[in-house]
Structure formats: structure tokens, C-alpha cells
Amino acid sequence: MSSPNIVETANGEQSAQPAVSAASPPSVPQPFSVPESDRYFNRELSWLAFNERVLAEAFNQRYPLLERLRFLSISGSNLDEFMMIRVAGLVGQAQRGIDKPAIDGRSPTQQLTAIREKLASISSRQQDIWLDLNTALAEAGIHIADEKRVEPAAHAWLEAFFRDEILPIITPQALDPAHPFPFVHNEGMGLLFTLTREADREQIIEMILIPSALPRFVRVPGDIAGAGEAVYISIASLIQRYARKLFPGFTIEGDGLFRVLRDSDIEIEEEAEDLVRTFRSAIQRRRRGQVIQLEIEEDFDPKAEEILLEQLGVHEAAVIKTDGMIGIDGLAEIVEEDRPDLKFDAYSPRYPERVREHDGDVFSAIREKDMIVHHPYESFEVVVDFIRQAAVDPDVVAIKQTLYRAGSQSAVINALIEAAENGKSVTAVVELKARFDEEQNLKWATKLERAGVQVIYGFTDWKTHAKISMVVRREDKGFRTYCHFGTGNYHPVTAKIYTDMSFFTADPKLGRDAAKMMNFVTGYVEPAGLERIALAPLNLRERILERIDAEIANAQEGKPAAIWFKCNQITDKGMIDRLYAASDAGVSVELVVRGICCLKPGVPGLSENIRVKSIIGRFLEHSRIYAFANGKPMPSPGALVYIASADLMERNLDRRVETLIPILNRTVHDQVLQQVLLANMLDVEQSWWLHSDGSYARVDQAPEGDSKPFNCHRYFMTNPSLSGRGGALEAGGVPKLSLRKGRAG
Structure with missing residues (x-):
């Protein structure tokens, strides 16, 4: 019998679960009654449908x-x-x-x-x-x-x-x-x-x-x-x-x-x-x-x-x-x-309250506990400050950074240059294959090299799309690694209009995994013994498939089983087929997919238990969040929650270096699942349902008993910072979200 998988919950507890092969569901589903040629939407036509929603x-x-x-x-x-x-x-x-x-x-x-x-x-x-x-x-x-x-x-x-x-x-x-x-x-x-x-x-x-x-x-x-x-x-x-x-x-x-x-x-x-x-x-x-x-x-x-x-x-x-x-x-x-x-009323993003409480010291705030920052509602400046403070901190010995798109006016680039000039060991992985940013990235690479930064271009045939920044700092008990993991780019302009997550942590296990990932990109040293992070193209696909299969097994055993995904595109046939298998097993699958979606929801004999919607509004939905009920009613503290740099596309899963980060800190877990992801599930004012014929229709109605349609962008613009003190920052607190709100057909 296979060894059990050890799954760590948001409470930090470990529980043994039966090992599940990534190759096939635990119980082979009945053959799909829908012919293969009718199971998927065309990628290009789905993209055009997305642009019609923008229009x-x-x-x-x-x-x-x-x-x-x-x-x-x-x-x-x-x-x-x-x-x-x-x-x-x-x-x-x-x-x-x-x-x-x-x-x-x-x-x-x-x-x-x-x-x-x-x-x-x-x-x-x-x-x-x-x-x-x-x-x-x-x-x-x-x-x-x-x-x-x-x-x-x-x-x-x-x-x-x-x-x-x-x-x-x-x-x-x-x-x-x-x-x-x-x-x-x-x-x-x-x-x-x-x-x-x-x-x-x-x-x-x-x-x-x-x-x-x-x-x-x-x-x-x-x-x-x-x-x-x-x-x-x-x-x-x-x-x-x-x-x-x-x-x-x-x-x-x-x-x-x-x-x-x-x-x-x-x-x-x-x-x-x-x-x-x-x-x-x-x-x-x-x-x-x-x-x-x-x-x-x-x-x-x-x-x-x-x-x-x-x-x-x-x-x-x-x-x-x-x-x-x-x-x-x-x-x-x-x-x-x-x-x-x-124009829209001017909006000024909030600076994270936790960092303010530590007199602006980002590293002190991270040492206290893990921290999540939700852009653009919270300022991207905290990410820049993370690098800036590292650049001038005499105890910082090394900085390692991936750069996919940094923009033409990048404070992050300038901070890395300052760090190198101050004698830090600075490594920058600059992705030359970032479409339409190749020329700008070449300019940044040249400028970084002249300042003494060790510039790496990664793999020839894989894009390095992961968003990681590592800072190694000498402290009383030895070296400590601080990490920033993002769902979006280190780009000061897009960070004002794209919704993304910035996760800061000093977790030693995540720090060791991040170091192995960087060594993989810079020296082709394939990481062994990753403790928490899943990496594409190595095992990210398998990690998500394992979690889908676990939901299938839970459904078959009569336990609560649900999958909530928020991403930008779903085009990978293998992932789609596994989600079809989950639906066939009775798993409730809720997908928020902003752009291309080749999966057909609500098709009898194929996807009755899958719903897909797209959110188009003032901000561009960009964060990738993957959540699994894990045998508990969704959403719950026992759910497994991940943030990622990857969408569910073949290129992201097989031809890019991407990260899937488990969210284990209880406070951060609840913020990501029960605020960010749940709010996206509940939105009706900016949401479009995808129908089984490929058409999209606005939801645009408040569920019975609600005075006005719920708008997730408005909710985050008018409520306290996610990275605050762990509680409400304003009188009255955060309005509690209820799953009932969004159950419109």
C-alpha cells in the first residue's frame, strides 16, 4: 500500500490522507456521454468572447x-x-x-x-x-x-x-x-x-x-x-x-x-x-x-x-x-x-496597517507573522519598500529576484541596483521572453549588469513566470530568509489596476524551497525534497490533480466536496477532463475565469456540477487562487488554499517555471478564502455567467433579500485592509460575507 500524504492544514496541524496517484482519479469515472469533439470551447473564439465582454x-x-x-x-x-x-x-x-x-x-x-x-x-x-x-x-x-x-x-x-x-x-x-x-x-x-x-x-x-x-x-x-x-x-x-x-x-x-x-x-x-x-x-x-x-x-x-x-x-x-x-x-x-x-472617483490604495504598526519596518512586520497584501486596494509600495529596505539594511547579505514584467519606470529595478552598489549579493532572473516587454527587459538587464547585479536569463525553452523575491538577512540566531510570493508582476503601473496577491513570509520551509527554485533557474539544479512549494513544470500540475482527486474521493465517500478556482484562463485538456471527472463524482466546482475558458459548464452527462463566471470591471482580475474543501463545507478553516503565478494552461503547467504556494497561516488563509475568493464568488454586479453553448450573460441582479447587487471591487475599496491587525480597522468592522448572497443562476 502507498505511503500516506501528510497534509498540513491552515491551523498548522498535520493529518494523514491516502496517497492518490496523479495519473488517474481514485475511482475511474464512467465514460463521458458527450463526444470529445463537443466537450470543449475553442480557445480563440473564447478569447474573442472575453473581448466582447470588455467591449x-x-x-x-x-x-x-x-x-x-x-x-x-x-x-x-x-x-x-x-x-x-x-x-x-x-x-x-x-x-x-x-x-x-x-x-x-x-x-x-x-x-x-x-x-x-x-x-x-x-x-x-x-x-x-x-x-x-x-x-x-x-x-x-x-x-x-x-x-x-x-x-x-x-x-x-x-x-x-x-x-x-x-x-x-x-x-x-x-x-x-x-x-x-x-x-x-x-x-x-x-x-x-x-x-x-x-x-x-x-x-x-x-x-x-x-x-x-x-x-x-x-x-x-x-x-x-x-x-x-x-x-x-x-x-x-x-x-x-x-x-x-x-x-x-x-x-x-x-x-x-x-x-x-x-x-x-x-x-x-x-x-x-x-x-x-x-x-x-x-x-x-x-x-x-x-x-x-x-x-x-x-x-x-x-x-x-x-x-x-x-x-x-x-x-x-x-x-x-x-x-x-x-x-x-x-x-x-x-x-x-x-x-x-x-472618470471614476480617484482611489488611493491603503498602505498595509501591519507595517505601519512596526514603524514602517517591513521585515519586523513579516517576522511577527505571515502577511498578505491585496493589490490594488493595498499599495504596491510595500513590495518596493521590501526591496528598498533590504538594499540599505547592513544586515542583509543577499537578494534574489525574478523579473517578468517590470515596466519602464521601475522602483524595484532601482532598488536592486542600489543594493548591488551597497555591496549586497544580488541576483536577478530577467525573463527575455515576456511578450512585448522583451526590449524593455533587455535594457533593464544591461543596467543591472553594469551595477554589479548577477543577471540570469533562465531557460531557453521555458519562461520564468514565477514571481519571487528573496532576502537573506543576518540575525541573532543566524541567517533568516524573507520571501515575497506574488500572483502578479513587479510592475508599478499594472499593480494599480490588476487585482493581485502579495504574500510575505519568513517561514523557513518556504525560504528553503524558494532558494531551490532560484537555483533551478540559475544553475539548472533540479530541486529535490521540496517541502511546501509546487513548481511547474516539475510537479505543479500533479499537485493540483492530486487535490482534485482527493475531492473526488471525498465525494464518493459522502463527505463535503468542493473546488473553488479563480484564474485568468483554463485551456489545458487534462485539467478540464479532471474537473469533468470531479463533476461526474458529485463535486461542486465553482470557477471564476476572467478570460479564456475551454471548459463547458452545465452540460448533462459531463459538467452538471460546474459553474463558470467571468468578472469584468474597474480593475482587471488577475490573481490565481486554488481552493479545495478537504472534506469540510466550503468555505471553512479546514479548506486547502493555494495562491499561484500559473493559470491552468498547458504552457503554464508544462513550459514555464511557475509556483503554487500553500497558505497555512490561519489568518492569511481566512483572508484569502473568506474575503478575496468568497467575494469573487458572490459578485453579481460585474459578473457574467458562461453557458453551455459558449455564450455569456450578465448576472447583474441582487439575490432575493439584498438591497443592491454585490460588487467585489466596491467591497474591497470601502473596507479595511486585509493585512491589518487581524481584526477590523474601522468602526463596525468588515461586513461578513455569506455564501447565500451569490447563488444566482
Whole structure:
């Protein structure tokens, strides 16, 4: 008989449980009655459904006007990245004749056909919402004018601006055999003009590429626009308006705006000898990748369109025509307008009360007991202070840090540099393969190395996605290791809008495991005898499967059995199948999945006991929390709770270095399970139910007996800090959450 597993509960007690093989459930479930081809949603179409939910927030009447515009802009940016990465990958597979089916059985070509049908609908919806928002913005005194709607008072200023700021840096180029077609960079925009030379009536076509250094919009000064009014005009419209100054002696017959998206994925050969040099070269290649999508105006000149298609090598199926705005993502510039009345009320995150009680000494606060910090409701500054204090503390001897995305203005990077300059041993694992942050990460790596930091790039074929910071400090009883484990990146900007967990601990077992993980990444030393942490790609998948199987066994024995997951994506077939098996065994499975979900909930004979919802709101849900009832009614102190850097995707489980951290401290356990996770389960105001046909529908209703819908973001913005004194910090305490609240169908 197998040796029992020793499971440590949140109370610190140990109990023996039967060992369970990760390979199969303890009792083989009945074969699924649903054919395999009907068990899963397509990953790409599920992502598009997610972006439709983002786009729906642009039409949410509860939101201030500029916040709705922000969601419209985000939907555009999301869609661009989807085209540059996911669609580009499918196009490449189709061109190379690769017929590997997706999880739902569709070939790359079939997926592309379905995606393009959906894209047409989403693009049309974006333009409809833009028309509504543009009208509402004008009524609020914010005017986004095209070249035909500029007021006379602004004409002289705009003409001078064009002459002095635009004309010197744009270059018209004729398109004919004597002038080679210019390169159009990724996300590049340009204008084509159809001209007739007045001297001989010959017709020519000219191109003007809009420099990426220019803003998308120009704001007319307030004293010209009028009191309380804001007038914007796009650079493209400005060039169209004054194009006659560029082409004296020509009659302008027509013009049209276009935008190009290229394949932006980076492929690195495993045998690359110099990873840094290879990435620098790959970044350059990305700018010249295959054209994946061409956006043009609806009334684009047919002859000019033909030239574009031929020169860019674009198939007609990749052309998007619109009579609205090209480049919806550019509306982010308008969102920055100084109109607080049209934005969410300003929110200042709280600094953790526990650290304040220790006079700002982060290490003293951690020594007292484990501490959880909930971003963005609590300030990311405490994470920065953790590194800053280590950098200047004479008793700190070493700092080890993973860096996946750190942003362009990183206080964490500066603190690591200061620590190295102060003589500390500093090691930074900088992930070069962080998509679209590769160039920034190369810059940080160079700066860190110059300061004396030991910079490691990790594995060639695995991304290091784990979020760990270790500080080794010399104390009276020897060296003590302090750790920070996060569900999100060390990025000061995203930490203000992403909901994530920061877990601080001085637990020696977690410290030893963290050190082994770092040695694994820096020296390929595979960790042996991990005491608490599970690591991908080594045993994280197996740890979660073991816990699912234990819930199946509990259900079969008539014990309470439940699984609560909160993550960003679920696409891994093995995980989905095991959750189906749990449902079949009678386990109650509640999933909060913000984005892609390939699992089909509520299907008879497959997933009757699984419910899935997505939360979309002011903040981007990003934390990963995995909880298991462990034979007790959920939620309870006896449940097993983990936080992680990993979503349930094959890439996270098999091709990335990720961490799964057990939460054993009783106070922290209750905060994560009975506040954070439970609040997500209860939310109805920002939640969407996923139905078995793949559609999503807003919950948007308060359960019977409740005066108003529960909003988890509002709950955390208006209630005390999680990392406080272990009790209420304000009169009246924290409103107690009840599971009854969220049981809407």
C-alpha cells in the first residue's frame, strides 16, 4: 500500500490522507456521454468572447463617460495583440500545411474562418459604440473632430501647427516604378492620395507614412477651443486637411487612411548560443513580420487599395474596411483629458496597517507573522519598500529576484541596483521572453549588469513566470530568509489596476524551497525534497490533480466536496477532463475565469456540477487562487488554499517555471478564502455567467433579500485592509460575507 500524504492544514496541524496517484482519479469515472469533439470551447473564439465582454463595458451606463471610452480603447488594443500573436500563429500554420487540430477539433483554416466572421461583428460593434460615445463626448464638451468639422476659430492655429510641427517630419512618396514601395512598420498608419497633375492631367498616387513618434491626436489650446471645451483632431485628419500644401500644382482627387498589423510573435531556437543577441535580432525581425491585417477606410480608392494589397502581400480576407475610426486603441489619448467628473472617483490604495504598526519596518512586520497584501486596494509600495529596505539594511547579505514584467519606470529595478552598489549579493532572473516587454527587459538587464547585479536569463525553452523575491538577512540566531510570493508582476503601473496577491513570509520551509527554485533557474539544479512549494513544470500540475482527486474521493465517500478556482484562463485538456471527472463524482466546482475558458459548464452527462463566471470591471482580475474543501463545507478553516503565478494552461503547467504556494497561516488563509475568493464568488454586479453553448450573460441582479447587487471591487475599496491587525480597522468592522448572497443562476 502507498505511503500516506501528510497534509498540513491552515491551523498548522498535520493529518494523514491516502496517497492518490496523479495519473488517474481514485475511482475511474464512467465514460463521458458527450463526444470529445463537443466537450470543449475553442480557445480563440473564447478569447474573442472575453473581448466582447470588455467591449460591453464601453456601453455600461453605470460607468463615467471617459471610463467607457477607456474600455473601448482597451478592446481595440486587445484585438490588435490577438491579431499579431494568435491569428498570426494560425496563419503560419495554415501556410505551412500544419493541420494540428485545436482542443475542439478545428483545423487552423477552420479556426481562421470562424475568427474572421466574429471579427467582422466585433469591429462593427466597436464602431457603433464609438459613434454613441463620440456624440456623448461632444455633449460633455469634448470634441473629436475630423478634417471637415474644425471650427473656423481653430483653423489658423491648426494650420500653423501643421506647418511648424508636422510638415517638417512627414515625407510624401510617389508610388511608381522609380520609387520603391516604402516599408510600413507594425501598427503603422499611412495615407494614400490620388492626385492629378494640373500641368499634364497625369494621375499619380502618393503615400505619406505617419511617424510613430507623433501622437494620434492634437489638442487645440483651450483659449482657442473655448471655455470648458476640448477639441481634438487626429494627425491623419490634420494631414488630409492641409494636404494641398504638400502637393502644389496637383488636384487632390481622393485620399484614404490605412493601418497595418504584422506577425509579432518571437520564435527562439533552443540551440541559440547568445540569448541576448538572438533576442535583439528577433525584435528587429518582428517589426518586419508578415502582414496579418490591413485596415482601410470604406471609401478607399480602388486603385490605391489594389496597390496596397499587392505591395504588402495581403490576401483580401485580411482586409478590414470601416467607415468609422481606424485604430480604436488610439482613443486612450483622449481618456487622459483632465475631466475628473467623467472618470471614476480617484482611489488611493491603503498602505498595509501591519507595517505601519512596526514603524514602517517591513521585515519586523513579516517576522511577527505571515502577511498578505491585496493589490490594488493595498499599495504596491510595500513590495518596493521590501526591496528598498533590504538594499540599505547592513544586515542583509543577499537578494534574489525574478523579473517578468517590470515596466519602464521601475522602483524595484532601482532598488536592486542600489543594493548591488551597497555591496549586497544580488541576483536577478530577467525573463527575455515576456511578450512585448522583451526590449524593455533587455535594457533593464544591461543596467543591472553594469551595477554589479548577477543577471540570469533562465531557460531557453521555458519562461520564468514565477514571481519571487528573496532576502537573506543576518540575525541573532543566524541567517533568516524573507520571501515575497506574488500572483502578479513587479510592475508599478499594472499593480494599480490588476487585482493581485502579495504574500510575505519568513517561514523557513518556504525560504528553503524558494532558494531551490532560484537555483533551478540559475544553475539548472533540479530541486529535490521540496517541502511546501509546487513548481511547474516539475510537479505543479500533479499537485493540483492530486487535490482534485482527493475531492473526488471525498465525494464518493459522502463527505463535503468542493473546488473553488479563480484564474485568468483554463485551456489545458487534462485539467478540464479532471474537473469533468470531479463533476461526474458529485463535486461542486465553482470557477471564476476572467478570460479564456475551454471548459463547458452545465452540460448533462459531463459538467452538471460546474459553474463558470467571468468578472469584468474597474480593475482587471488577475490573481490565481486554488481552493479545495478537504472534506469540510466550503468555505471553512479546514479548506486547502493555494495562491499561484500559473493559470491552468498547458504552457503554464508544462513550459514555464511557475509556483503554487500553500497558505497555512490561519489568518492569511481566512483572508484569502473568506474575503478575496468568497467575494469573487458572490459578485453579481460585474459578473457574467458562461453557458453551455459558449455564450455569456450578465448576472447583474441582487439575490432575493439584498438591497443592491454585490460588487467585489466596491467591497474591497470601502473596507479595511486585509493585512491589518487581524481584526477590523474601522468602526463596525468588515461586513461578513455569506455564501447565500451569490447563488444566482
